[in-house]
Amino acid sequence: MRILIANDDGYLAPGLAALVHACQGLGEIAVFAPEQNASGTSNALTLGRPLNIFTARGEHVQGFHVVNGTPSDSVHVALTGVLGYKPDLVLSGINNGANMGDDTLYSGTVAAAMEGFLFGVPAIAFSQAEKGWGELEAAAATARAVVEQVLAQAPLGGEPWLLNVNIPNRADAMTLPRLITRLGRRHASEPVILQTSPRGEPIYWIGPAGDAREAGEGTDFHAVAQGCVSITPLQVDLTDHAARGTWATRLACRLA
């Protein structure tokens, strides 16, 4: 088996090294990751300039392919020629912080996995529920266990699938129940933060993500709050199928 591993926190992030290390022995591993932290870049591709790739040297990052672009760039260039073959599985993470509910729309971690999925490769995105890399080794061991469990039950090479996994920062993460969940919803983000630059100009920081709004039973938020590993199967079709009829009536259009 050949596995492509990416992330969005950048190639130096501890979560990437931990995931790569934990997956040793599962198959042949290639790592393509952004040079810099590219969290929150969603599915962005860099189209206005060329990309450079260098091979990292050093402990924990030896042989990683480093792309001066986004998470999606990293997987995209790998899959469209640089890697030279189609991997059997794409893994992304482990992210520094949760990717639950609306986070998945902004997440570069999810996007890197999604890029594999869009190219027909099964993919899993992994995130730790809290920032700070607490209990990272336990999360990495859990990620490997999830990969092994998934591979034992879901055949590779058929229809691709996309899973979003959030792991509580706990030393006993390996033994926590794993729940199949749906995405919850967050409140709108906190307000933008206004500061003054050293040159006296107004500058603005995007505010933190909102708290969970729809976090009831069955959601990823609920599962993690209950001390479970959340596994959400994702799809990419953004069509609001249920609303098509309503819009056809409103606009006096024929349903295609």
Ligand code: MN
């Ligand atoms: Mn990130």
